[in-house]
Amino acid sequence: MWRNKTIWRYAWPGLLLCLAAVPALAQSTSTCLDCHATLDPPLQVTEQQFAADIHAQKGLTCASCHGGDPKLADMDAMSKKAGFRGKIEKKQIPELCGKCHSDGAYMRQYNPSLRTDQLAQYKTSVHGKLLAKGDLKVAVCTDCHGLHGLRPASDTRSQVHPLNVAKTCSRCHADAAYMKDHHIPTDQFAKYTTSVHFDALTVRGDLSAPTCTTCHGNHGAAPPGVDSVQNVCSNCHVFQSQLYEKSSHKAAFQRSALPGCMVCHGKHDISHPTDANLGAGPKAVCMQCHKPGDVCDQARVKILGNLTQLDDGIRGADQLLAAAEASGMEVSEARLEQDQARDALTKARVSIHRFRVDPVNQDVQAGMKIVAKNLQAGKDALRERDYRRMGLGVALLSIFMVLVGLRLYIGKMEQKAR
Template sequence: MRIALRVAGLCLLLMAAGVIAIPSASADDACIDCHKSLREERLNRPAFKIKNDYHLARGLSCHNCHGGDPTALDNKAKSHSLSKGFLGKPKRQAIPESCGRCHSDPGYMRTFNPSIRTDQVKEYYTSAHGKKLREGDQRVAVCISCHDVHAIRAVKDQMAWTYPTKVAETCGGCHGSAEYMKPYKIPTDQLDKYQRSVHYEMLTKRADLASPTCSSCHGSHGAVPPGVDSVANVCSSCHVVNAELFAKSAHKSAFSDLGMPGCVTCHGNHDITKPSDALLGGGEGTPCATCHEPNTEPMKKAAELRTMIEGLAGRIDQATTVLTKAERAGMEIGVPRFELIAAKESLIKARAATHSLDTESIKTATDSGLVVAQKSLESGQGLLAEVQFRRKGLAASMLIIVAVLVGLFMKIREVDRRGRG
């Protein structure tokens, strides 16, 4: 007992002398440690969330955004000192400028990433969100609406709200809520439509991160709805050839005169599905039928284009089926299958050329494709004929072998009988 008391007393003396340091939070962790001990969730939640924050990992902490003295543990008056620049919780309207203190400073940001952009805040105020924020609307998206707060992750982090596969859900947090968006009187079905689109399928099911999401078409910090004149330019950033062909077509001037956006008039916008040849022609519900009357020249032309394209597609399918059968039968189909690629490329060109409405260019593409597809089909048919020939030859050979074996068997029996006699 006496020994324990002596040890305890010695420790107290050493602590008082500063030889043994009392465990305490580091300067950067003082805010975090203090807030973790608070009972109120709104005050302790940030301290637990920040462990995953990108800024914390790069050496920044609470005081870089909120100000105050991060070394003043257990001294609220000192830690929240206005002389130390304490801001507390920034007002929503001040958040872009608060983030911009660092993110708009090229010299400072260059210390972390030499190529990082520093115009986000300036661009934000050109957006629909930024303009409304300046008008006093506190409901619009600000930095933390899309990037989170206290758990901000790098854009390339798959858990980030701004990672390509998560952008639609992030935007949909507001734009998919009929109640939240009610004051703005705009549709709220964009997310639901987008999730049925070919773009969403490519992005989520095929892991094609280049596939467009909300920010690809609307922008991110400078997000605005594309106007009638700019829609085709947005789509053409990916679909370059189609846009160039459309610009040469009769539809280009007609759509402009009618105030109709180029691409989305036929393909839709958020719920763009994979195009099919059924888009051409005069069937009910096709894009052509929305503007043109049945049995008119434009509708006849559309039907003609569809017939040419479907003819080539059908021939390619025939050739593919025959070659697959030949391959399964053990035949070498490398050459005709390789040649069939040219026919498929012609089909792609023909389908793209429908945007130009140039019958001659479409016919040229389909005719050249038909020649190649027919050659591949005939090669496949020849291989299948050879399979049948080989099978018949094998059957004949087997019959001859069986006949020889039977003859040998009979001869052996005959010799055996003579030996016994």
């Protein structure tokens, strides 16, 4: 008897729920999509397009952003009474997106690890500040993220995926006509695409190389100030930064408000540096400030001399070892050790950032010691080869002499016999 009672207590609310779900199931598709899939752009939003949107995938609907009632047919769906907001003006977009994305409690229900500072950060950016002043040319959330097919940043098809960011920014920043009233350069994209960083990112697929937003921030996009340029670079180039930090350039550049690393490397078109940058030719970076023959220039000449000495040394030893190997001598150990000399040269090229002779000289002497050892190994191998060749020559000569002697002896014997 009591069993039946329990069954009923649980069963009848369930039954009611099922009944309530029947009409909802029948109308599960959105009337908004029914109409808007058939309209012409820009009013068109297709089911396929919206299905790719992270918001649709998380169960949100058109009404989550636009208001209105996706269950009502006809234009009633877009009535004021159904809470329809009408067109969302560009100026209102950050607040609309921020309504959910700044709400930590709400976002946690979906994804506890997602940041909720985008709107707060955006307001500190040049984009956000100018928007507040009524400038409608700046980027708002949808300019960078897209709309109605919006994917998470981790999706390679997202406009804000690291491989696509530069193109997204360039839509405005490389368009001179669009940026005309803002009087800032529009060469960042063109220059960036010639840089070592772009090359590492796109050609070698090294996602640790920086794109626009790595240096500028994504939501707080502002040009790094003179003080923070070095911080931007030092996130990745730790050793160069540590040395530069101790150098007298750091203080001197700061006094004159010069932008640290950028003085010698540039910003958007950073290229692979070479020893020629330390020279006095067309690629020289030191001669912008130093005069030929002054104390600093003398240091520069010594530093360059040091690097050249090790570079030449390594090349000389490489050639000798290659010659030894080509003539069949065993020098594989010395050839392996050449890598240590090359490492010393790489280290010396980092050490130049102290802008003193001593640290570079130390690295170079350590490399030269290894080169000297390998050079000796190469010379020994070649001497050994010559020695073996001479031995072989002596042996051949003796055999030849024996043969000649034998022939003479046979000749004599034949004469005797006749």
